Structures are given as structure tokens and as C-alpha cells.
């Protein structure tokens with residue numbers, strides 16, 4: 001068995017969250033290792049598939065500060081307005097970029113396209129060593145370092161670092177090996193996603209529509225297309241996936257209505273089972289858990305990655321502050337500061353997302369009346385709407401340097 005030199009930071013998971021962390025930490029004299037089961041750019045890497053990602057305005061700021069945005073911006077479709085409604089009922093609310101004084105509330109881009117920009121930027125980071133394809137098979141930590149055992153082809157290597165970051169996704173091997181307890185909500189639902197072309201221009205409006213069978217989102221995309229996220233109960237999933245294109249367009253038209261005219265064309269469909277998971281601890285000795293490994297959300301509010309990139313921004317602040325002050329970047333004090341910072345927002349976003357998913361999937365009359373009144377109240381009270389918009393843009397609470405659009409660590 002080989003042993004390799006130490007790293008300062010070892011990141012497990014080169015998905016959108018882990019790759020972002022490596023880029024944001026680069027350039028500060030740290031020796032960074034990034035481990036993933038897939039070679040960067042491998043079209044089979046599941047985190048970089050064709051799902052549409054709504055990036056909050058706050059995430060754009062972070063990508064600007066990380067110098068990822070210039071490469072991405074040309075393919076990111078702005079969201080000028082968000083329209084939230086309850087299908088066939090009176091409640092609705094709307095949010096607008098103009099009212100909030102921002103160029104866009106957010107941007108829509110596919111995970112695949114975002115992956116191209118992240119990997120291109122990663123290749124400019126000479127201090128990040130890519131260890132891929134490599135499968136992590138064991139993890140441990142002691143007072144001095146954290147370590148992993150990695151299978152790389154025929155070879156097994158041990159890698160150690162002062163700080164190990166688990167960004168290894170919803171089924172996190174590291175979280176499971178450390179037996180970190182989790183809170184789980186199962187929905188018995190799946191998200192069916194596809195691109196669809198409506199006969200009317202989308203005018204950069206994102207629609208969130210609640211229906212008896214679950215929420216439906218339609219996000220504006222380039223070339224006049226929209227991304228569908230249709231929540232389907234598991235017992236209907238096979239039926240919906242088996243529909244031919246014409247029948248799918250018809251069924252979706254019935255759910256969504258005719259606000260964008262007729263749906264003319266639909267692309268390839270994929271489905272994702274939905275559950276919500278939250279790790280009860282986000283740090284252990286010399287280990288931090290971030291992104292989907294720490295919290296996997298229902299995609300109803302498009303917050304999963306946006307929450308993960310805010311983990312990245314906060315972790316970068318505490319690590320670079322510790323480094324600047326000559327403190328231990330993987331020490332308890334540093335990690336506890338990270339955990340305390342992120343605890344509130346992670347809990348609030350998980351609870352709010354779960355509440356929305358349940359409330360708006362429930363056809364009971366009183367609940368429906370309540371939620372319609374709630375939507376109307378949000379619409380009529382500018383203060384409430386403004387707060388909702390700031391939350392959706394990821395601009396509430398204490399913002400890390402990257403979240404304020406500032407370069408890390410300066």
C-alpha cells in the first residue's frame with residue numbers, strides 16, 4: 001500500500017459543490033486534493049446531467065467572485081419574474097427583479113453546462129490536484145489529520161489532510177461511514193424533468209404551480225424553451241414516463257394550463273425520486289460535510305445547489321480566516337464556527353422546502369383555503385414579498401465574502 005504526501009484540504013466529490021469549493025480555495029497557498037469517482041468531463045457523471053438548475057442571484061454573485069460567471073453567463077437564461085399560483089384557485093403571488101432592483105432574480109442553466117464552466121475553471125487551478133477516477137473506500141480521523149483510502153484502478157492509496165470535506169452527494173459514503181444520524185422525509189413522489197417548447201414566448205418568467213398531484217415548475221431557458229419539473233406520485237411515475245411525446249404534452253398542458261399557449265415539442269424525459277434528507281451534524285473531527293451530503297432537498301423551490309454553494313462560501317471564509325490568523329484550518333474551533341454559521345439556514349431552508357412540498361401536495365379543502373390566503377397575503381404585503389424574494393435570491397442573513405461578490409480571503 002502506498003502513502004502520499006499530505007494535503008491541507010482534501011475534498012471528496014467533484015460535483016457542483018465540491019468542484020466549486022476547490023476553485024474558491026485555490027490561490028491561497030493551500031495544497032488541495034479533489035477526489036471523484038468520475039474523470040472530470042466524463043459525460044456519465046450524474047451530477048452534471050441535463051437537469052435544469054435555477055441559480056439564485058446570490059449564486060451568480062458567488063460565481064462572479066470565483067471567476068466562473070464570465071464563461072457561464074452567455075448560456076444562463078435570466079429569470080425576470082417568478083409567478084407562484086395554485087392551479088384553478090384564487091391564490092397567487094409574484095416576484096419581480098425590477099421591484100427588487102436586481103438584473104435578474106436568478107438564472108437557468110443545465111447542470112451539464114454549469115459543469116463545463118466549473119471544470120474549465122478548475123483546470124486553471126494549478127494548486128488543485130485531481131484524483132480521479134477514484135473511489136473512496138474508508139475514512140478516519142484523529143487529532144492531527146483526517147484520512148481516506150482510495151481505490152484508483154488497480155492501486156489502493158491512503159491520502160491525508162488537515163481538513164477533509166465530504167461533498168460526496170446525497171448518498172454520502174463519508175456521512176454513512178461516520179454514522180452521522182440523518183433526518184429523512186420521504187414523499188412517495190418523483191420529479192419528471194424535460195425541456196418543452198411553448199407556442200408563446202416565456203418572457204423570462206418562471207412559473208411555480210401547485211396542483212392536486214403535486215407541484216409543477218416551468219423555468220425559462222434559452223431558444224424559447226422551458227424546463228419542466230413535474231412532481232408525480234410514485235404510483236403514477238411509470239405511466240407518465242411511458243407516455244409518448246404527444247400524450248405527455250397533453251397531460252402536462254392539463255396540469256399547467258394555457259398561459260404560454262400550446263406546448264409544441266418536448267425533449268428527452270428523466271425522473272428523480274424525491275426525498276429530503278438533513279444530516280444532524282455537519283462537522284466531525286477534522287471533517288466538514290457540505291452540499292447534498294449535508295442536505296438533499298425536494299427540488300420544488302430550486303434551492304438545493306443554491307444552499308450548497310452558500311456552504312462553500314461560508315467554509316471558505318472560516319478556513320481562510322483561520323489560515324490568515326495562523327490557526328488550524330481543520331481544528332475544532334474552525335469547524336465549529338462553520339457549523340454554527342450554517343446550522344440556522346440549513347434547517348430553515350429544509351423545513352420551508354418540506355412545508356411547501358407537503359402543503360401544496362395536499363388537496364384537503366381547509367389546507368387549500370389556508371395556502372391560497374397565504375399566497376394572497378404574501379402578494380398584497382410588499383414587505384412579505386420582498387422578504388420572500390430576498391430569500392429566494394439567497395441574500396438573507398449573514399453573507400460570506402463570496403456571497404457579497406468579493407474575492408475570497410482578501
Ligand SMILES: Cc1cc2nc3c(=O)[nH]c(=O)nc-3n(C[C@H](O)[C@H](O)[C@H](O)COP(=O)(O)OP(=O)(O)OC[C@H]3O[C@@H](n4cnc5c(N)ncnc54)[C@H](O)[C@@H]3O)c2cc1C
Pocket residue numbers: 012013014015016017018035036037038045046047048051052053054055134135136137167168169170172173191193229272290291292293299301302303304305306307308
Ligand atoms: C430534478 C432536480 C432539479 C433540481 N433543480 C435545482 C435547482 O433548480 N436549483 C438548485 O439550486 N438545485 C437544484 N437541484 C439540486 C442540485 O442538483 C443538487 O443540490 C446538486 O447537484 C448537489 O451537488 P453536490 O456536488 O452536493 O452532489 P453531487 O452532484 O451528488 O456530487 C457528488 C459527487 O461525489 C462523487 N462521489 C460520491 N461518492 C464517492 C466516493 N465514494 N468516492 C469518490 N467520489 C464519490 C460523485 O461521483 C459525484 O461527482 C435539483 C435536483 C434535482 C434532482
